[in-house]
Amino acid sequence: MNDATLITPVPEAAAEVLPAVPAEAAAPAHAEPHGEYLFGRPMPIAAYTVIYVILAVTSLIEVFFAETIPFDSWVRIPVLAGLSTVKAVLVMAYYMHLKDDSKIFAVAIILPICVGIIATLFLISVPATGY
Amino acid sequence: MSEARLDMPVADSHAADHGHGSHSHAENLKFGMWLFLGSEVIIFTVLIAAYLVFAVAHRDLVKEIHEQVGILLVSGNTFILITSSWTMVMGLRELQRGNIRGLRRWISATALLGMLFFAIQMVEYRQLAAIGVTLTSEFGAHFYAPTMLHGAHVIAGVIWALFVVRQAGRNRYSATKTIGVEVFGLYWHFVDVIWIFIFTCIYLL
Numbered sequence: 001m002n003d004a005t006l007i008t009p010v011p012e013a014a015a016e017v018l019p020a021v022p023a024e025a026a027a028p029a030h031a032e033p034h035g036e037y038l039f040g041r042p043m044p045i046a047a048y049t050v051i052y053v054i055l056a057v058t059s060l061i062e063v064f065f066a067e068t069i070p071f072d073s074w075v076r077i078p079v080l081a082g083l084s085t086v087k088a089v090l091v092m093a094y095y096m097h098l099k100d101d102s103k104i105f106a107v108a109i110i111l112p113i114c115v116g117i118i119a120t121l122f123l124i125s126v127p128a129t130g131y
Numbered sequence: 132m133s134e135a136r137l138d139m140p141v142a143d144s145h146a147a148d149h150g151h152g153s154h155s156h157a158e159n160l161k162f163g164m165w166l167f168l169g170s171e172v173i174i175f176t177v178l179i180a181a182y183l184v185f186a187v188a189h190r191d192l193v194k195e196i197h198e199q200v201g202i203l204l205v206s207g208n209t210f211i212l213i214t215s216s217w218t219m220v221m222g223l224r225e226l227q228r229g230n231i232r233g234l235r236r237w238i239s240a241t242a243l244l245g246m247l248f249f250a251i252q253m254v255e256y257r258q259l260a261a262i263g264v265t266l267t268s269e270f271g272a273h274f275y276a277p278t279m280l281h282g283a284h285v286i287a288g289v290i291w292a293l294f295v296v297r298q299a300g301r302n303r304y305s306a307t308k309t310i311g312v313e314v315f316g317l318y319w320h321f322v323d324v325i326w327i328f329i330f331t332c333i334y335l336l
Contacts, residue, residue: 116176
């Protein structure tokens with residue numbers, strides 16, 4: 001422990017004359033989630049808004065794809081599943097702050113998702129007549 | 132006990148003994164919410180898996196119903212829910228900047244969009260009932276279970292959002308006290324994530 005951590009708390013009288021900490025500085029680490037930076041690039045608008053636009057465009061692509069590709073085409077499942085996974089990851093990483101928060105939070109949600117996916121794939125692979 | 136602890140006021144020292152104060156408390160609350168959401172994943176996965184198993188075995192029936200109803204309404208609902216997630220994070224952003232009025236405005240918009248989503252879902256259910264897709268039909272039983280459970284989560288989220296707006300009006304939140312809004316945000320975004328998968332697995336595939 002260094003000397004700085006051993007400093008006693010500021011007396012109340014002294015605290016009154018100290019300048020107030022700006023709200024942004026006092027907020028938690030992810031207060032300005034990614035500054036106004038996203039994917040390492042500066043953003044002219046809020047990063048949250050950029051993510052929203054990506055989500056909306058991805059949804060539009062999904063709907064367009066579902067409406068134009070034949071119902072029985074094999075490409076429907078991998079493309080639509082891939083697009084929805086991208087959307088879910090964006091929401092969890094940026095809107096739910098998984099990207100910046102403790103990794104244990106990610107484990108708490110990814111573990112049941114993996115169990116669910118494996119169980120679902122197993123159930124679908126079982127023939128209607130059983131093995 | 133360290134020198135620093137001897138210098139602390141009694142309340143701070145007590146907080147430190149119990150695990151590092153309000154930051155730790157906030158992290159615990161968030162972890163509790165993530166564990167709850169993990170359990171919710173299992174519930175929704177079971178219902179979506181049951182639908183997918185049914186859909187694989189009855190491709191023609193599913194195709195026929197999709198063609199009759201279309202995806203216009205449900206696509207609109209998807210955009211509404213994505214927009215509500217955006218309004219939610221913008222509300223949190225305003226709170227972190229110390230703007231309580233901004234928080235109330237954005238969270239109110241979130242609640243409004245949630246209500247709109249549920250209203251459109253009811254319109255869709257009426258259309259389905261008109262073509263014979265009811266709770267007692269084979270398709271209906273598999274379709275309504277996940278979508279109705281999701282609708283119930285939206286309603287719970289709307290009530291929670293209105294509660295957050297009320298609490299904000301009573302100055303219960305500030306730029307340094309955001310955990311109440313953050314935990315609600317986790318729930319609301321999770322409802323959005325679940326819808327993303329329901330939309331793809333039940334309406335598009």
